Amino acid sequence: MNGYRYYGRSQFERPGSNSALRRSSRYNPRNLPCPTCGKPNRLTPADRQRGYQCDDCANRDEGVGGY
Numbered sequence: 001m002n003g004y005r006y007y008g009r010s011q012f013e014r015p016g017s018n019s020a021l022r023r024s025s026r027y028n029p030r031n032l033p034c035p036t037c038g039k040p041n042r043l044t045p046a047d048r049q050r051g052y053q054c055d056d057c058a059n060r061d062e063g064v065g066g067y
Helices: 003-009 045-049 055-062
Strands: none
Touching: none
């Protein structure tokens, strides 16, 4: 993995995985519920702005991980 690629993924919670969720931080806390399952503290404001759902729901909907 080259430096450019790592830099481009550094905004993500789990770089290199299939997750699109953004990294939590002081200014982007993971404090919002998933709109699909309703579980608390699953999304950041950046995730919600993009219309995302939690990884569990996304994996289930995409048939990833044995769902």
